[in-house]
Amino acid sequence: MRSLFHILKAVSRFHDYGPQPVTFSRTIRWIKQFQKQDRKIAGHLLDKIIYLSEKDTRKILLHQNKVLMENLAKEGLPAKKLVYLQTDEAGSSSPVMLSMIRNEAGLQQRGCKLLDSRDALSINKITNKLEEGALIYIDDFVGSGDQFCSAREAVQKSVVGTFSEFLLVPSICEEGYQRLIDLGIAVYAGHIHSRAERPLHANSHLMQAADRIRLVEMCKQIRPKTSLGYNDLATMVVLYRNAPNSIPAVLRGSDKQTPFYGIFPRYKDLPINRG
Amino acid sequence: MRGLKPTQPEIPQIIPAGTLRHLSPDEIKPSTNNPRMLFDPDQLDELKKNIGEHGVLVPITVYQPKGQVKFSILDGERRYRCVVDLTKEGHYGKDHKPLKLPANVVEPPSKIAGLLYMFSIHNFREGWELMPTALSLRIVMEDLGEQDNKALTKLTGLSEPQIERCKKLLTFPERFQEMSLDPNPATRIPSNFWIEASPVLDLAITHVPTINKLGRDRATDKLVEKYRARKIKSVIHFRRIMESYELNEDQPNTRASVLRRVEEFFLKPTLETRQAFDEFVIEKKRVQSALNVCEDFLKELGKLKLTYTADDDERRYLREALHRVHEYCKSLEQALRGSDDPEVPHD
Numbered sequence A: 001m002r003s004l005f006h007i008l009k010a011v012s013r014f015h016d017y018g019p020q021p022v023t024f025s026r027t028i029r030w031i032k033q034f035q036k037q038d039r040k041i042a043g044h045l046l047d048k049i050i051y052l053s054e055k056d057t058r059k060i061l062l063h064q065n066k067v068l069m070e071n072l073a074k075e076g077l078p079a080k081k082l083v084y085l086q087t088d089e090a091g092s093s094s095p096v097m098l099s100m101i102r103n104e105a106g107l108q109q110r111g112c113k114l115l116d117s118r119d120a121l122s123i124n125k126i127t128n129k130l131e132e133g134a135l136i137y138i139d140d141f142v143g144s145g146d147q148f149c150s151a152r153e154a155v156q157k158s159v160v161g162t163f164s165e166f167l168l169v170p171s172i173c174e175e176g177y178q179r180l181i182d183l184g185i186a187v188y189a190g191h192i193h194s195r196a197e198r199p200l201h202a203n204s205h206l207m208q209a210a211d212r213i214r215l216v217e218m219c220k221q222i223r224p225k226t227s228l229g230y231n232d233l234a235t236m237v238v239l240y241r242n243a244p245n246s247i248p249a250v251l252r253g254s255d256k257q258t259p260f261y262g263i264f265p266r267y268k269d270l271p272i273n274r275g
Numbered sequence B: 001m002r003g004l005k006p007t008q009p010e011i012p013q014i015i016p017a018g019t020l021r022h023l024s025p026d027e028i029k030p031s032t033n034n035p036r037m038l039f040d041p042d043q044l045d046e047l048k049k050n051i052g053e054h055g056v057l058v059p060i061t062v063y064q065p066k067g068q069v070k071f072s073i074l075d076g077e078r079r080y081r082c083v084v085d086l087t088k089e090g091h092y093g094k095d096h097k098p099l100k101l102p103a104n105v106v107e108p109p110s111k112i113a114g115l116l117y118m119f120s121i122h123n124f125r126e127g128w129e130l131m132p133t134a135l136s137l138r139i140v141m142e143d144l145g146e147q148d149n150k151a152l153t154k155l156t157g158l159s160e161p162q163i164e165r166c167k168k169l170l171t172f173p174e175r176f177q178e179m180s181l182d183p184n185p186a187t188r189i190p191s192n193f194w195i196e197a198s199p200v201l202d203l204a205i206t207h208v209p210t211i212n213k214l215g216r217d218r219a220t221d222k223l224v225e226k227y228r229a230r231k232i233k234s235v236i237h238f239r240r241i242m243e244s245y246e247l248n249e250d251q252p253n254t255r256a257s258v259l260r261r262v263e264e265f266f267l268k269p270t271l272e273t274r275q276a277f278d279e280f281v282i283e284k285k286r287v288q289s290a291l292n293v294c295e296d297f298l299k300e301l302g303k304l305k306l307t308y309t310a311d312d313d314e315r316r317y318l319r320e321a322l323h324r325v326h327e328y329c330k331s332l333e334q335a336l337r338g339s340d341d342p343e344v345p346h347d
Helices: A002-014 A024-031 A036-047 A054-074 A093-104 A120-130 A146-156 A174-182 A209-222 B041-054 B077-088 B111-122 B130-144 B149-156 B160-170 B174-179 B191-207 B209-214 B216-228 B235-247 B252-267 B273-280 B283-303 B312-337
Strands: A050-052 A082-086 A113-116 A132-138 A162-173 A186-193 A237-239 B016-023 B060-063 B071-075 B101-106
Touching: A002 A024, A002 A036, A024 A036, A036 A209, A050 A054, A050 A162, A050 A186, A054 A093, A054 A132, A054 A162, A054 A186, A082 A093, A082 A120, A093 A113, A093 A132, A093 A162, A113 A120, A120 A132, A120 A146, A120 B130, A120 B174, A132 A146, A146 A174, A162 A174, A162 A237, A174 A186, B041 B077, B071 B077, B071 B101, B077 B101, B111 B130, B111 B149, B130 B149, B130 B160, B130 B174, B130 B191, B149 B160, B160 B191, B174 B216, B191 B209, B191 B216, B191 B235, B191 B252, B209 B216, B209 B252, B216 B252, B235 B252, B235 B273, B252 B273
Parallel strands: A050 A237, A082 A113, A082 A132, A132 A162, A162 A186, B060 B101
Antiparallel strands: B016 B101, B060 B071
């Protein structure tokens, strides 16, 4: 009965998950992979998912961007001095986030520059022309910050002039947040994902130790190398268009979803002929 | 202005804002340069030890970009990093309070002042890709209206050959420059590719009518295509093509064959550089001859046991001759190091 409650709740919350919408039958299929005594824990794990729907994501980004633009204007940096940078290739999350706010916030009409972080020549030309301003990186989620820092390092080689740096992101892990603050990058985020919010993280007390150990063991069997996700972050944030690679394997499932069927597979985890 | 031509534009200076502050490390934004790559680790450890004992005595120079809470460092990255390390290790100041750095707060530097500072930092840095440096150099040349290599050397600290190499890179169209700015090292075309390919392109455009008809950009595309297909296994192999042409200066028939092979090399994607040109460069024999010449030279000169001559003119002539030998040997030795040599730091 309790499991049914979790299933219905999951379907209602995660129905628009992009790679594979969460339906009643899929949730049952997922939960049935657990032993009977563990199904309640699996349901409990689902309850702890921090899900950002398209609406939530848009709302957070637009709000944070508005606050950031207002703050920068007060500091003497009008819209035409702002350079928005997508940190990943077209089709991935960062450009999608940028295009999400581009129209609604009227970035181009206001004179902001929108660039790809890999387009070194354009970054060089635009920053040379502006001489001062703000670089605003945009992404949907930051975990450890490794990927972001690598993109940012490449950008910095081409920047000319004096530019302050910002990250606009719906959600960021506390590990990545601290790293970026140390680097002097101001983070405008809707949610800072603490370790305490992650039931399978060693620092969390959201789950009984014995239950956590059993689920962690399952994760190891599903994905031996990345059982708790990238850098063992064990994050619980799932975005409508994809789950980060830092979620536990028990949520993500096996590669090609065999033998373990995930509730939040990433696009690349799905079998090609999924129909 | 020191030592520069009278026509040299004024170099923008840092304008002090006149405030001295004491900043904690977390009020400062680290630069993107890794000081372990920039500075001698032993010297850095020595500085850290000194700061641990006496604190930071000379103020660092910082500025605050608009919109940024933290201060950016203009001068004093090493002192800052030492204080960060010491703080992490649990050191406190003499007053038993957390370590702070005295800092002169200045106005943000102008674009050119910032660029020149960047040059002064990156001159220490090994493994810095040449293309970003070339782009920065272009801005310096455009904004200051300076093209002279000697003046640019004084401004940027780059050597004249480095400036020449940067200028050569800037002659290539932007779409080729972009290939050397690719963040992915696996797909990036190394800056040296353009520098080494340049004389080969000149040769082909000038002497091979079909390549001339193709145009420089399309000819360059052909070379890029070959490089990506690993048919140019090392950019240094371009020199083999030039050698093939230059070594056969007195043999018109062989030169004509070299030019036909150059045409084939450009137009046939599968033809590899050494496979195409080795036959024109009988390298082993040349190297052995050069080695023999070196041995003979030293032996013959040694035999003369010449350490002194009373005649001033003779002494001058001999010194000039030795200087020419010295310069030639030095340039030859440098050329033989090759651009792919990992010991060469500038690329």
